[in-house]
Amino acid sequence: MTCETIDLILKILKKERIRSLDLTGGAPELNPNFRHFVAEATELGVSVTDRCNLTVLLEPSQADLPLFLANKKVKVVASLPCYSEENVNKQRGRGVFEKSIEALRKLNEVGYGDVSSGLILDLAYNPVGPKLPPNPKELESGYRDSFQHLGINFNNLLTITNMPISRFKKELDRDGTLENYEKLLRDNFEAENLNKVMCRSTLSVDWRGYVYDCDFNQMLGLPAGGQISRHLSQVKVEHLVGKKVRIERHCFGCFAGRGSSCGGALTT
Secondary structure: OOHHHHHHHHHHHHHHOOOEEEEOOOOHHHOOOHHHHHHHHHHOOOEEEEEEOOHHHHOHHHOOHHHHHHHOOOEEEEEOOOOOHHHHHHHHOOOHHHHHHHHHHHHHHOOOOOHHHOOOEEEEEOOOOOOOOOOHHHHHHHHHHHHHOOOOOOOEEEEOOOOOOHHHHHHHHHHOOHHHHHHHHHHOEOHHHHHOOHHHOOOEEOOOOEEEOOHHHHHHOOOOOOOOOOEHHHOOHHHHOOOOOOOOHHHHHHHEOOOOEOOEOOOO
């Protein structure tokens, strides 16, 4: 994302009095304009969330990143798909679990995960394979028990359903389990989740500045408001209020079971 697009977003945050900015990547911290973006947004009184893959904190150029995030009161959502070293390395690659624990310690050192500090560190879990996430509170207990001897603190565990899109969809198709997984999502549809999914209150903007209803639609190139991609510079936010959300088969992933959104499970 260029500085011009970032400044456009900042302008809209101010004009529309939007109070929440959620930054994701890959590794959004590696964008050379990341700190400018965060600093300017927090000056506007916007609550900023950084979706961090943890290993980025070990890059030589990011040694002071935990302190920067702490000083700006940025909420950190750290992706850690399991508390098992074996499962994390299987899903993310050899050595990722050890690096993630080291990065969590760096965040803890500046106050993240300490209730008294007000610095929020949430962990994000997604299942390994074609199944729904378990009960988030029960799973959170498992994380805390496993991390106790490591001295790692965090605030909440978010459970996010795997969406049958992109690489995961190709893996399911390769293994012959795509149809069964899509059926699992449909069979576990819960109408209660309809009022809480992120697409109803969140605007997703890609690195070029184009607008989508959610991150998943962004990955699939399905623009908000119809078939034609629209740039943020051409969109009036108030005109999106009350408009239909683009719905596709993968949306059952957000509606299934306890639900799934950028904030984790939608129901307890």
